[in-house]
Amino acid sequence: MDLIEEDIAKIKQMRFGQFADLRMGKVYVKEFFVEQKNYFCHLDLAINEVIGSKIAKEMGLMCPTYKVVMPDREKSYKVYVVSDDLNNYGKFYTFEDLEMPFGIGMSIYEIRDFLEYKKILNENIFADIIKVYIYDILLGNRDRFHFNWGLIFMNDNKVQLAIFDNECILDYHLPAVSSEVSGDAWYATKKNSRDNKATLKEEIRQFLTESGDEFLQMFKDTFTKFTPDYFSLILDSIELEEKIYTEQGEMPLIIKNKNKYVENYKNNYDLIQGVLKEFNKGRKLQLSC
Numbered sequence: 375m376d377l378i379e380e381d382i383a384k385i386k387q388m389r390f391g392q393f394a395d396l397r398m399g400k401v402y403v404k405e406f407f408v409e410q411k412n413y414f415c416h417l418d419l420a421i422n423e424v425i426g427s428k429i430a431k432e433m434g435l436m437c438p439t440y441k442v443v444m445p446d447r448e449k450s451y452k453v454y455v456v457s458d459d460l461n462n463y464g465k466f467y468t469f470e471d472l473e474m475p476f477g478i479g480m481s482i483y484e485i486r487d488f489l490e491y492k493k494i495l496n497e498n499i500f501a502d503i504i505k506v507y508i509y510d511i512l513l514g515n516r517d518r519f520h521f522n523w524g525l526i527f528m529n530d531n532k533v534q535l536a537i538f539d540n541e542c543i544l545d546y547h548l549p550a551v552s553s554e555v556s557g558d559a560w561y562a563t564k565k566n567s568r569d570n571k572a573t574l575k576e577e578i579r580q581f582l583t584e585s586g587d588e589f590l591q592m593f594k595d596t597f598t599k600f601t602p603d604y605f606s607l608i609l610d611s612i613e614l615e616e617k618i619y620t621e622q623g624e625m626p627l628i629i630k631n632k633n634k635y636v637e638n639y640k641n642n643y644d645l646i647q648g649v650l651k652e653f654n655k656g657r658k659l660q661l662s663c
Contacts, residue, residue, distance in 0.1 A: 480551050
């Protein structure tokens, strides 16, 4: 997906989240607002989308490809991301569109039961739901709600889970999707927790304890692959391969907070590693009894 000057001129006229017909076809355009400046700088949020997409695809999840657009190099507060339209692959419905009951937090089990009720659950979809849960735990994403993931009813009659709007990764709040607790109870747990790390550890222990062999192995395999060193290499590859599109021409995509990202990722990784070691130790003790 390369953008020409004509595309960029059209993009900078967009507001909020809108679809646009560009030279390469229909895309989704999202602008980052001034109000978000106190959270991350606008460019950081846009780059988070690129990082999130790259990691999602490496985990085998369907996620749009994102390109960063900053029409005027001198106005870094005005930044857009342009992504694939998921409807290019079939008919896309968010979980909000599918009318899944809304809660502040969701549990894997509630999602499963809802899709069974809708008669659209299969083993592949459920495996992808587990992947999304692991993705959000690993990347510290607490912004997974009904409107930023869903299902594509593909042109070949298959159904594919897809995620998008992952700009809140690497912030390390507690995740929105829980292994068991959900709704108001999960919200209360998060709100009243004095120690996010302790609550996150308990959440991961719950998942590991309740998971069957297949999903337990999925968790371990993902954790083994996405080490802090591997994460750092992914960031390096993004800087080499990606660029920022401006009306004055393309410019390098530089992740200014890269060291901080890697440090935060490593801190979260070490927390997960500690829980996993405790869990494996407990399993060995159980087997030896």
